[in-house]
Amino acid sequence: MLIKDRLLTPGPTPIPEEVSSIATQPLIHHRSPEFSTVFMKVVEGLKYIFQTDQDVFVLLSSGTGAMEQALVNILSPGDKIITINAGKFGARWGQIGSSFGVEVKDIVLNWGENYTKEQLADELEENPDTSAVFATLNETSTGTIYDIKGYADIISQTNAVLVVDGISGVGAMPCPMDEWNIDVLIAASQKFFMTPPGLAYISFSPKAWSLVEKSGLPKYYFDAKKAKASMGKKTTPFTPGISLLMQQQKALELIIKKGLNELYTHHRILGDSVRAGVKAAGLEFLSKNPGNILTAVKIPPGIDGNKFVKTMQQKYHVYVSGAQEPHKGKFFRIAHLGYVDGFDILTVLCAMEMAFSDLGYNIKSGTSVAAAQNILKENWQ
Amino acid sequence: MLIKDRLLTPGPTPIPEEVSSIATQPLIHHRSPEFSTVFMKVVEGLKYIFQTDQDVFVLLSSGTGAMEQALVNILSPGDKIITINAGKFGARWGQIGSSFGVEVKDIVLNWGENYTKEQLADELEENPDTSAVFATLNETSTGTIYDIKGYADIISQTNAVLVVDGISGVGAMPCPMDEWNIDVLIAASQKFFMTPPGLAYISFSPKAWSLVEKSGLPKYYFDAKKAKASMGKKTTPFTPGISLLMQQQKALELIIKKGLNELYTHHRILGDSVRAGVKAAGLEFLSKNPGNILTAVKIPPGIDGNKFVKTMQQKYHVYVSGAQEPHKGKFFRIAHLGYVDGFDILTVLCAMEMAFSDLGYNIKSGTSVAAAQNILKENWQ
Numbered sequence: 001m002l003i004k005d006r007l008l009t010p011g012p013t014p015i016p017e018e019v020s021s022i023a024t025q026p027l028i029h030h031r032s033p034e035f036s037t038v039f040m041k042v043v044e045g046l047k048y049i050f051q052t053d054q055d056v057f058v059l060l061s062s063g064t065g066a067m068e069q070a071l072v073n074i075l076s077p078g079d080k081i082i083t084i085n086a087g088k089f090g091a092r093w094g095q096i097g098s099s100f101g102v103e104v105k106d107i108v109l110n111w112g113e114n115y116t117k118e119q120l121a122d123e124l125e126e127n128p129d130t131s132a133v134f135a136t137l138n139e140t141s142t143g144t145i146y147d148i149k150g151y152a153d154i155i156s157q158t159n160a161v162l163v164v165d166g167i168s169g170v171g172a173m174p175c176p177m178d179e180w181n182i183d184v185l186i187a188a189s190q191k192f193f194m195t196p197p198g199l200a201y202i203s204f205s206p207k208a209w210s211l212v213e214k215s216g217l218p219k220y221y222f223d224a225k226k227a228k229a230s231m232g233k234k235t236t237p238f239t240p241g242i243s244l245l246m247q248q249q250k251a252l253e254l255i256i257k258k259g260l261n262e263l264y265t266h267h268r269i270l271g272d273s274v275r276a277g278v279k280a281a282g283l284e285f286l287s288k289n290p291g292n293i294l295t296a297v298k299i300p301p302g303i304d305g306n307k308f309v310k311t312m313q314q315k316y317h318v319y320v321s322g323a324q325e326p327h328k329g330k331f332f333r334i335a336h337l338g339y340v341d342g343f344d345i346l347t348v349l350c351a352m353e354m355a356f357s358d359l360g361y362n363i364k365s366g367t368s369v370a371a372a373q374n375i376l377k378e379n380w381q
Numbered sequence: 382m383l384i385k386d387r388l389l390t391p392g393p394t395p396i397p398e399e400v401s402s403i404a405t406q407p408l409i410h411h412r413s414p415e416f417s418t419v420f421m422k423v424v425e426g427l428k429y430i431f432q433t434d435q436d437v438f439v440l441l442s443s444g445t446g447a448m449e450q451a452l453v454n455i456l457s458p459g460d461k462i463i464t465i466n467a468g469k470f471g472a473r474w475g476q477i478g479s480s481f482g483v484e485v486k487d488i489v490l491n492w493g494e495n496y497t498k499e500q501l502a503d504e505l506e507e508n509p510d511t512s513a514v515f516a517t518l519n520e521t522s523t524g525t526i527y528d529i530k531g532y533a534d535i536i537s538q539t540n541a542v543l544v545v546d547g548i549s550g551v552g553a554m555p556c557p558m559d560e561w562n563i564d565v566l567i568a569a570s571q572k573f574f575m576t577p578p579g580l581a582y583i584s585f586s587p588k589a590w591s592l593v594e595k596s597g598l599p600k601y602y603f604d605a606k607k608a609k610a611s612m613g614k615k616t617t618p619f620t621p622g623i624s625l626l627m628q629q630q631k632a633l634e635l636i637i638k639k640g641l642n643e644l645y646t647h648h649r650i651l652g653d654s655v656r657a658g659v660k661a662a663g664l665e666f667l668s669k670n671p672g673n674i675l676t677a678v679k680i681p682p683g684i685d686g687n688k689f690v691k692t693m694q695q696k697y698h699v700y701v702s703g704a705q706e707p708h709k710g711k712f713f714r715i716a717h718l719g720y721v722d723g724f725d726i727l728t729v730l731c732a733m734e735m736a737f738s739d740l741g742y743n744i745k746s747g748t749s750v751a752a753a754q755n756i757l758k759e760n761w762q
Contacts, residue, residue, distance in 0.1 A: 370747030
């Protein structure tokens, strides 16, 4: 049979053809007025999505590059930070901090576990000399959403700053940087932004910028002051990802045409429908607070989780993600992020029913589909 | 919500991205060795799909242009033809014949009705002076398959030739031109061939070619002798559809890589699954002999068929086709042709359930999906 590949992974996410096709257009030179026009349109679009009046800088790196930029630009050697670590990406904050010689208070939680603003308030009270708190909007390894607004309410009343890894969350769920008092916010092209991997986005609040001015950690490629100076000249300090920026401009046009509020609603409906489907299939969520970007589903006892993911990918060509180490084989992850629609959700649930049945775990055909369909029907607009 | 457009129409059919993207490549000139290489690769691919040793000519026209080319090249004024007319496209043969002043014996059947080789044998016995019989492999207006092999078995024993409109059928179901003794076979790029509309394909048997030599009907653009002379020079008589040929070359690569037999099986599984879904939903087929390319489904009493198709298209962005005049509103058509896979079938059935429910005709959510899923599961390979 002819089978199409379908990406339901948390990055890369699917790319609209209108965006893919831009990559075949002739490259423009990055020190030209034409490039500046593209670049500044992208920056304007990013400011709209970040909901900030501050500059949003564009890096040619993965999201991790922007995480490093955030950390090395606001800290000095010996500074103390709190990192909220409830998964693979939350853990990364502490790893970067340690690599650069800052003092890391790593709050290690079980994967999928919540962390309340009250817990953070207690932690800050015990550690009043904290320079910065590093949190994650949507922990991609578990699909758990964290209370960024709650954290910001507390942190904004202290001298510390709040740095948020919004890589897989920004755009798909509300995270208004200025309104919530987020100090550093990060995103990346291959998630909500419907663009191939390669661009990372970062913005600093005035409070964070005051730390940038006096930061003593070493940096060159990721120097925010260089980015700021270049922004004044409508360009980037180093060679930018020209074709990716051209694609991002097109994708932002599509996003802005839909509007952020509609896209939040869109992702909420996708999240509701996939959760309804998973529940109807009698399966359990990994996360205590699952969001609308990614759903982590526990593998039922007796079933080989790695084999399930392999069946989904190799037999049905529906790319869901497995669990990452040290939880490999214990759950799988369906992403519903970016250029994904209601029928993609019904498709992944169809494939899930079929793949489990192949492995001897029977879900009555159509059960999870019907539950998701009902949510979609109620909300179709 | 963000909703993707999905084409389940019998032309245009969906185009793989590898094929779409070819259109952005620089054009080559059509009087160059580079063009001849592309052109002859396409011709070789078409011969493989037609299963013929004869030339397959490439027209820059819709399928109807190739129908005209077939008729005007094998007939002379006053010739008598039989046209099997069981739908909009079967009717077209008679209309072209009349336009060019040949004597048309038009066999008008109800839409979706069968026509056996025995009926044709009787008709030919009554009309022994028939020059040509014009038939349709898959009648796109009804999704009905006709017994081309049976017709050919009879006609090949007479002086008449058999002309087959294989526009929507060739490639998706067996129709070996040489083995079956088909005299003229026609196809078009926007159907099985996974390429945008614009190219039509036609091949003549030696028996048909002997009629071409003496044909007296007027023609210029559609002159088969001109096409034949140009084929000897590895080109076309008039400006060809260069970008479309470049796309068709790529699509043929994909098709040949899969192999015809596998693609016949593929379409059979899609046909079986969509029919299982339609039956499980309690709906009825229009056709007495539905094929694996398109399924025409009767609109249940009391439901507005035009509104159903409009709901599918405008609300769910799943493009199925309505019925054509004079049956508008009475049935709808799901095409499962070309670059369509099993999950596309599940998607169209999901949308069908939802759209009928919107119009007050309730199909239990997931019912038709489950039935199709079971067929797909059994046959997945």
